[in-house]
Amino acid sequence: MNSMGQCYELITQLTQHTEIKRFHEDRSITASKATGTERQRLQVSRDIENVKGLMDAAGEFAKLMDEVVDLLTNDSRQQAAA
Numbered sequence: 001m002n003s004m005g006q007c008y009e010l011i012t013q014l015t016q017h018t019e020i021k022r023f024h025e026d027r028s029i030t031a032s033k034a035t036g037t038e039r040q041r042l043q044v045s046r047d048i049e050n051v052k053g054l055m056d057a058a059g060e061f062a063k064l065m066d067e068v069v070d071l072l073t074n075d076s077r078q079q080a081a082a
Helices: 002-013 016-032 036-081
Strands: none
Touching (some): 002 036
């Protein structure tokens, strides 16, 4: 994770809605006064949703990076032809 920290930070910029939802779920868990296995169940459920959001954002990030590579490649070709 440490070696991919900068990439992770970029991806989390695409998951702001997911981060807000996770924060809201944290508050709900705290407010529920759940303890023990029930609290853990709620936390695991929250974490699963958070990871799904990160996975979706990683896919979007990969698409963006592919678009950037295409744009830069096409720009280089156009400059070389000029």
